[in-house]
Amino acid sequence: MPFKRKPVVTVGAGEWKVSVPNPPKHATHARLVCENQLKDNGKPKVAVLPIPDFKCFEGVIGRFQYIRMNNQKKVLEEYDGTWFWNGIEVEGIDLME
Numbered sequence: 001m002p003f004k005r006k007p008v009v010t011v012g013a014g015e016w017k018v019s020v021p022n023p024p025k026h027a028t029h030a031r032l033v034c035e036n037q038l039k040d041n042g043k044p045k046v047a048v049l050p051i052p053d054f055k056c057f058e059g060v061i062g063r064f065q066y067i068r069m070n071n072q073k074k075v076l077e078e079y080d081g082t083w084f085w086n087g088i089e090v091e092g093i094d095l096m097e
Contacts (some may be wrong), residue, residue: 027066
């Protein structure tokens with residue numbers, strides 16, 4: 001009988017640990033759309049990082065979703081679900097555990 005996936009995982013190591021919603025099976029990156037930072041054309045800034053480097057989003061506020069990318073940085077798949085990152089942690093993560 002297979003184990004049920006946990007709703008929350010901890011990514012990173014040492015001081016870089018952070019709890020995030022469990023990514024889909026083939027997700028490789030997280031895409032963060034900034035809420036309070038805009039480009040010159042008025043569109044929000046976007047940051048993409050590998051899931052283990054999620055702590056690099058620290059200090060940036062916005063909504064993120066999981067995506068799958070290949071080695072050429074082409075987005076192969078976007079997964080359902082967005083979560084709010086308040087710059088330190090995912091809001092509501094304690095309710096998911």
